[in-house]
Amino acid sequence: MSRYSAFSIFRNALSGQKNWQRAWRAAEPKPSYDVIVIGGGGHGLATAFYLAENHGIRNVAVLEKGYVGGGNVGRNTTVIRSNYLLDGNTQFYEFSMKLWEGMSRALNFNVMFSQRGQLVTAHSADQLDGFSYRANIMRLNGIDADILDRDEVRRLVPYLDFSDTARFPIHGAIFQGRAGTARHDAVAWGYARAADGHGVDIIQNCEVTGFLRDGDSIVGVETTKGRIGAGKVGLAVAGHTSVLGAKAGLELPIESHVLQAFVTEPLKPLVDHVVAYGADHFYVSQSDKGGLVFGGNLDGYNSYAQRGNLGVVREVAEAAIALMPCISRVRLLRHWGGVMDMTPDASPIICPTSIEGLYLNGGWCYGGFKATPASGWCFAHTIATGKPHPLITAYGLDRFSTGHTLDEAGAGPSAWLQ
Amino acid sequence: MLRIECPCCGLRDHDEFRYGGDASVTRPAHDDPDPQAWYAYVYIRANPAGLHREFWQHVTGCRQWLVVERDTRNHAIASVELARKLAPRKSLARKSPA
Numbered sequence: 001m002s003r004y005s006a007f008s009i010f011r012n013a014l015s016g017q018k019n020w021q022r023a024w025r026a027a028e029p030k031p032s033y034d035v036i037v038i039g040g041g042g043h044g045l046a047t048a049f050y051l052a053e054n055h056g057i058r059n060v061a062v063l064e065k066g067y068v069g070g071g072n073v074g075r076n077t078t079v080i081r082s083n084y085l086l087d088g089n090t091q092f093y094e095f096s097m098k099l100w101e102g103m104s105r106a107l108n109f110n111v112m113f114s115q116r117g118q119l120v121t122a123h124s125a126d127q128l129d130g131f132s133y134r135a136n137i138m139r140l141n142g143i144d145a146d147i148l149d150r151d152e153v154r155r156l157v158p159y160l161d162f163s164d165t166a167r168f169p170i171h172g173a174i175f176q177g178r179a180g181t182a183r184h185d186a187v188a189w190g191y192a193r194a195a196d197g198h199g200v201d202i203i204q205n206c207e208v209t210g211f212l213r214d215g216d217s218i219v220g221v222e223t224t225k226g227r228i229g230a231g232k233v234g235l236a237v238a239g240h241t242s243v244l245g246a247k248a249g250l251e252l253p254i255e256s257h258v259l260q261a262f263v264t265e266p267l268k269p270l271v272d273h274v275v276a277y278g279a280d281h282f283y284v285s286q287s288d289k290g291g292l293v294f295g296g297n298l299d300g301y302n303s304y305a306q307r308g309n310l311g312v313v314r315e316v317a318e319a320a321i322a323l324m325p326c327i328s329r330v331r332l333l334r335h336w337g338g339v340m341d342m343t344p345d346a347s348p349i350i351c352p353t354s355i356e357g358l359y360l361n362g363g364w365c366y367g368g369f370k371a372t373p374a375s376g377w378c379f380a381h382t383i384a385t386g387k388p389h390p391l392i393t394a395y396g397l398d399r400f401s402t403g404h405t406l407d408e409a410g411a412g413p414s415a416w417l418q
Numbered sequence: 419m420l421r422i423e424c425p426c427c428g429l430r431d432h433d434e435f436r437y438g439g440d441a442s443v444t445r446p447a448h449d450d451p452d453p454q455a456w457y458a459y460v461y462i463r464a465n466p467a468g469l470h471r472e473f474w475q476h477v478t479g480c481r482q483w484l485v486v487e488r489d490t491r492n493h494a495i496a497s498v499e500l501a502r503k504l505a506p507r508k509s510l511a512r513k514s515p516a
Contacts, residue, residue: 240467242463242465242466243465246464251458252462252463252465253462253463254463254465255439255463256465256467300437301432301472301488302440302465302470302490303490303493304467304490304491305490305491305492305493309420309432311431311432311433344460344461400457400460400461401453401457401461413460413461414439415439415463416439
């Protein structure tokens with residue numbers, strides 16, 4: 001694998017850009033691997049990369065039923081932040097943030113990580129008190145956080161509705177300056193290329209249809225490209241964890257729900273940060289192409305369809321206009337849906353399972369993208385050592401039966417209300 | 419737009435309804451001391467990619483609770499029944515998983 005650099009761009013320019021190597025091999029499955037990771041999204045590819053990079057396990061395959069980056073890693077709204085309240089989440093997402101900060105260099109692939117800052121508006125004194133509590137916890141954990149008053153918010157984002165007629169007047173905001181966005185496709189491609197560089201086989205159009213067992217242990221997988229043996233199998237198929245989990249015999253506290261995202265026609269630079277609306281579920285950033293990228297709530301009923309319903313389009317548009325009346329005449333370019341694993345406490349599940357040889361990474365709700373590097377790092381550790389990484393001990397499957405749920409939203413156990 | 423054929427009101431847009439989740443789980447008896455049974459009732463879901471029995475309440479219509487059988491892959495609705503007609507609850511569903 002040749003390294004990408006300014007020099008390689010110059011050298012390839014001399015030959016008309018015709019001699020670039022493909023970024024990763026089109027691998028066909030070998031009879032068996034030390035580890036098979038199911039799911040060629042961000043988390044699966046990151047897991048494979050860190051298995052090789054951190055643990056020296058290079059006889060690894062990533063099996064993807066479609067194409068690399070065709071699932072949720074290419075369907076999210078690319079926001080990265082580490083402003084979590086609860087112990088377990090706070091430290092995990094900050095570890096992820098630190099990995100994001102070094103990712104382009106570590107992968108030799110520009111993931112266009114842009115720390116433009118993220119703010120969440122507060123619309124009452126009480127809400128701002130709540131944000132101060134959160135900011136204090138972040139700072140005690142060494143994470144940057146600022147509380148802004150109304151005038152400071154206005155200086156930062158003057159295009160929000162500061163008029164006397166605003167339905168929910170802006171009271172202040174919580175701000176994390178290191179938060180931002182990244183190019184999501186580049187994250188998948190960067191991990192795929194770096195994992196391939198370590199010898200990992202990335203096998204696309206290879207759907208897992210069942211598991212091979214020896215007694216109670218899982219020793220491989222049945223796929224549309226035949227049987228493949230494995231010392232260990234890691235599931236990283238958030239959105240479809242229940243489907244594959246059922247094939248393995250796991251009973252899971254997960255429902256699949258569809259979440260929509262939107263992009264408008266390109267505008268001149270307007271939104272310099274990631275802005276989230278504290279009075280409703282709406283958040284927005286502006287892509288490098290100029291489109292406003294935004295999202296809102298789940299559609300709200302179990303769904304495996306990667307498309308959403310018009311009612312949510314209307315609700316999101318209403319929230320958008322309430323926060324930013326200036327975009328009322330901007331036209332929507334595209335909207336799409338992704339299938340989320342929703343857990344009853346809105347926190348993920350990464351752990352060994354009760355089945356020997358099977359490891360679980362799922363339940364990412366709508367927070368999976370920002371977690372990609374830390375998820376891969378910790379899942380690789382869990383698979384390699386058989387024990388949960390210290391940062392994910394709160395993400396065990398047993399937390400629901402022991403009462404140790406990590407309910408960041410405080411929304412109760414209904415997955416579709418998270 | 420997803421539309422549900424309400425037995426009382428006819429074919430209506432789904433945003434007149436409130437979702438009530440999986441209708442195939444059964445609440446344990448009130449004095450059931452087994453934590454596993456409660457764990458399964460509160461948390462464990464089959465989450466099928468296919469036919470799913472689920473509660474919907476027609477909140478801006480007749481306010482009846484319905485049990486809808488819907489394909490989660492394409493939203494095709496196979497049946498709609500009044501939830502109270504399916505009582506007692508045991509007849510609603512398979513036993514809870516635990």
